[in-house]
Amino acid sequence: MTVAPGPVETSPAARTSDELCSLDAVDLAARIRGGELSAREVVQAHLDRIERHNPAVNAIVTLDPEGALAAAAAADERQARGEDLGPLHGLPIAFKDTHATRGMRTTHGSPLFAEHVPDEDELLVRRIQGAGAIRIGKTNVPEFAAGSHTFNRVFGATRNPYDRARSAGGSSGGAAASLAAGFQPIADGSDMGGSLRNPASFCNVVGLRPTPGRVPSHPAGNLWDTMGVAGPMGRTVADTALLLSVMAGPDPRVPISLDEPGAGFRAPLGRDIAGLRVAFAPDLGGRVPVARDVRDVVERQARVFEDLGCVVTEDCPDLDGAEDVFRTLRAQEFNHGLGALLDSDRASLKPSLVWNIEEGRRLTGADLVRARTGHARIHLAATAFFQRYDVLIAPVSQVTPFAVESEYPTDIDGQPQHTYLDWMRSAYFVTVLGSPALSVPAGFTHAGLPVGLQIVGPPRAERTVLETGAAYEAATGHGRRRPSLP
Known part of the structure; x- marks a missing residue:
């Protein structure tokens, strides 16, 4: 564990700033709208905290203090004039460095895009x-968001705020670390194989992988893709739902986008979940190895749901073939999206990325048909499963945060992990279900490392998943434990 420094003298201004940065997004937004705080005051407090603490974490990699303060001043002026205010009015946010931001560099964690400045914002940013x-800026990512450990040759590695010798996860690792460290109250992420859920688990925050189409992505190379989705992150379930409420909603340019508007997710999440039918799968039906310290934490969580009046049964959806489905469709997407860079700048791509693109190039038409057929079979099996259960609970990650110098864990309790994907099966098997999946803090190991619980529902059941997560969060309070920073 990284040893936190001893007590140091802090100025009253610094203490006030830190207290403000610890507020939940829902509370912070209400105080701004009520006139108790100004947008400029809130943004300045977060900029001050970033200046003091980001060098130890490396979560924020591009920062625009002047632009942020000017935008905050303009927001205060709009409020003073009595103009309509949006639900996120005055809240600072640093966007994931794979999401295009007009006039602000978007590097994708790649030397090839180190100075790339988009001309337009992508849909979720708008x-x-x-x-x-x-x-206010951008958060760090692994190269082209490949892998669940955030490091790259442009900005280096993001460190876990709870133990700075360890990984913050990825690919939304900068986002999760910045939430945990108090650099921003909400964060955008994206998730194909766990890129939003794993870092939420590693950093003791909340992240939601929505149903494909809930948060439409535009522009996108493959408008029919259901593997990769964008989603919200926060320090609480309610904060995550608040951000989802503005990210979600239909877009006619995206054929899989869902028609339901997002505003409904701003409704209070309080619900008595007594009687909820909960399936518990601590190792996904024996399909994945789970490190003993993670399993020890996760296995205790079934009792929490029983105490809340839920009916808990150990069971798991049929995931046979999920490995082939996910890896085949992922490899196809990597080759489609990045194959041209492999041809022109192979030396500029990290080896794991080269491997995954080349896996895509080896695919045949028969491989793709097999994967699509298997995907359909798993979906139908999951539909039947969720007629028996309301939610599934399982570990988010199979391991705790690992050494920041390692690219990925090569071993889980004696079982070798041969590629940068192997150790993420507990997340990417769930991807194949097409379900909303919430990562919520589940507690800490004896070594003080965070562990997340994955709450999964049937497709389009984000509301059920969020309400279940909120009830669990209120019963446990694990997310209230914050890291100590130098």
Whole structure:
């Protein structure tokens, strides 16, 4: 464990700033709208905290203090004039460095895009800023968001705020670490094989992988893709739902986008979940190895749901073939999206990325048909499973945060992990279900490392998943434990 420094003298201004940065997003937004706080005051407090603590974590990799303060001042002026305010009015946010931001560099964690500045915002960025959020910068990612450990040759590695010798996860590792460290109250992420859920688990925050189509992505190379999705992150389930409410909603350019508007997710999440039918799968039906310290934490959580009046049964959806489905469709997407870079700049790509693109190039038409057929079979089996159960609970990650110098864990309790994907099966098997999946803090190991619980529902059942997560969060309070920073 990284040893936190001893007590140090802090100025009253620093203490006040830190207290403000610890507020939940829902509370912070209400105080701004009520006039208790100004947007400029809130943004300045977060900029101050980033200046003091980001060098130890490396979560924020691009910062625009002047632009952020100017936008905050303009937001205060709009409020003073009595104009309508969006639900995120005055909240600072640093966008994931794979999401295009107009006039601010978007590097994808690659030397090939180190100075790339987009001309346009992508859809989710427009929606979030249109709801009143203030852009302050960008959060770190692994190269082209490949892998669940955030490091790259442009900015280096992001460190876990709870133990700075360890990984913050990825690919939304900068986002999760910045939430945990108090650099921003909400964060955008994305998830194909766990890129939003794993870092939430590693950093003791909340992250939701929505149903494909809930948060439409535009522009996108493959408008029919259901593997990769964008989603919200926060320090609480309610904060995550608040951000989802502006990210979600239909877009006619995205054929899989769901028609339901997102505003409904702003409704209070309080619900008595007594009688909820809960399936518990601590190792996904014996399909994945789970490190003993993770399993020790996760196995205790079934009792929490029983104490809340739920009916808990150890069971798991039929995931046979999920490995082939996920890896085949992922490899196809990597080759489609990045194959041209492999041809032109192979030396500029990390070896794991080269391997995954080349896996895509070896695919045949028969491979793709087999994967699509298997995907359909798993979906139908999951549909039947969720007629028996309301939610599934399982570990988010099979391991605790690992050494920041390692690219990925090569062993789980004696079982070798041969590629940068192997250790993520507990997340990417769930991807294949097409279900909303919430990562919520589940407690800490004896070594003080965070562990997340995955709450999964049937497709389009985000509301059920969020309400279940909120009830669990209120019963446990694990997310209230914050890291100590130098």
